[in-house]
Amino acid sequence: MADLVISGLRKEFGSSVALSEITLDVASGTFMSLLGPSGCGKSTLLRCIAGLETVTRGDIFIGNENVTALPPEKRRLGMMFQSYALFPHMTVLENVRFPLRMAGEGSKAEQLERAKAALERVQMGHLAARKPTQLSGGQQQRVALARAIVSQPRILLLDEPLSNLDARLREDMQIELLELHRELGLTTVFVTHDQDEAMSLSDLVVLMNVGRVQQVGKPEEIYGTPKTVFAADFLGAANLLPAVTIAPGAAQLAGGHEIRVPAGEFPAGSDVVIGLRQEDLRLNTEGDDNSVPVEVVAPVFRGAEVQYVVSYGEQRIRLIAGKRGPIIPAGPARLSWRTADAFVLPPA
């Protein structure tokens, strides 16, 4: 069952186009990330779903209801803001009760009961009587989360909720968000610019750039088979080597070496970019389908792995090797990989 459907959405601010041709179909209970660099339109898309921005064209459906023309107060969503947007003049408990109070669900006592339960859910029950300004950033964030889920919203919207936390708290919160999502089964839209966060949390990643959806898929799909140079670079920082196809399954790198590539839709003579993941590359290893001569610039020992930067002509290539085997010193070496691990991408 589709819970959130967006079709042909376009958003213009004056003469600039913030979003175009956004079409998404999100199944109920999905944890979806909107991922992209700043200015890619991910927050604008979230605000369109919330109803805080009017759309220029296109439709948004929530649970089969067309909500495009509905104001935010009638959409019955839960949203958590990057700044948390807690009400400074209310206690924590009153903050969390607010959505229930607006909906007029049940008596005051019942509302307070549910607000308390939501606070307990995020381990903030003991601070219910405090004012938000008396809480730490991490605590405020939990309160904001409780407030966003207390009314059992149709969709939970999270706008970069973890970006203001330090690394340690951020990891704790990631785990808690996952648990909460598993428990409540809420369809969740999560905006982030952090690819690791998106990959580790999401069922579905929507990769965006310059107002458009670049690729939609499970994290491992986008990582495994990126369709654009942007996707290959943004998720996992793949090495990108310009090349020209010379025959089905063969290409010539800009450095002059011929390599084998997965046969694809590009006719011979096309300019392409060969994408290679850092962990798919090896140095001085027999048995790979492709190899080119390179110069090791600097091996960096990182404990569990060794990271190398090598130069192939003008180009720098990064690779990660397991800690087994000797560390290869600076100097000439052979870089190799399996044909199936390379992806052929249209030039950016």
Add this chain to the structure above:
Amino acid sequence: MVKSVPGWVRALATVLAVVVGIYMLLPIIVVAISSINSERFLSFPPKGLSLEWYQLVLTTDTYLQPFLTSLWIGLLITAIAVVVGTAASIALTRFQIPGSQAILSFLMAPIIVPSIILGIALLAFLSVYADGASITGIIIGHIVLAIPYVVRTVSGVLLQQDRFTEEAARTMGARWWQRYLLVLLPMCKSGIFAGAFFAFNISFDDAVVALFLRSPSVETLPLAIYGRLEFSPDPSVAAVSTLMVLVTVLVLVGFERTLGLGKVMA
């Protein structure tokens, strides 16, 4: 940062604070002492002690009538300035209005313009387009003087706050009037109280604008004090001044007790 301040600097700061405090408080203390003088004329130090001037101030119409006039004008100014200033602050900080910076400068301008110029200008204007000096003129002048203070305090408070709170309230189902009543206005509260305090004081204190726009039928408290001082300077002037200081202090203490002064004046 604080650690690096040497001891002698801190000592100097303390001395300066005490000197400035004495400098500011001494005149008030002199006035207060003069007010219990039993002599017929205002003088210091008093020759004998008496509370008769307080009796005169509190029981005759000499000051009581002007006090009531100043009181109702002050309360009226406070109400108008708070409504207009708060609305303007919300509009200027929470909405995107073309030329909002220019509007803000315009609203703040009366703070820079000397009130004597405002008084002359208003008198000239009202003489051409209305019946000249009148209580309406005083009220208009005071509104102009008071609004900048409310705008400053309320927009100051609003700018400190998270500007997404109203949007957050919207996503939680709050309609526009609920957003104002339950979120925005309560958030402005400390700014509104501080602005109201300033607005009332500006009006209650003003002698300059009132001097230009007074009409025979209207006398505000500062005008009454001024007139008395000019024509029969007895200690009743000191008594009423002392009472005004007391009232101001009481209001401030009230704010401190209910809201916390630091917050209101921030």
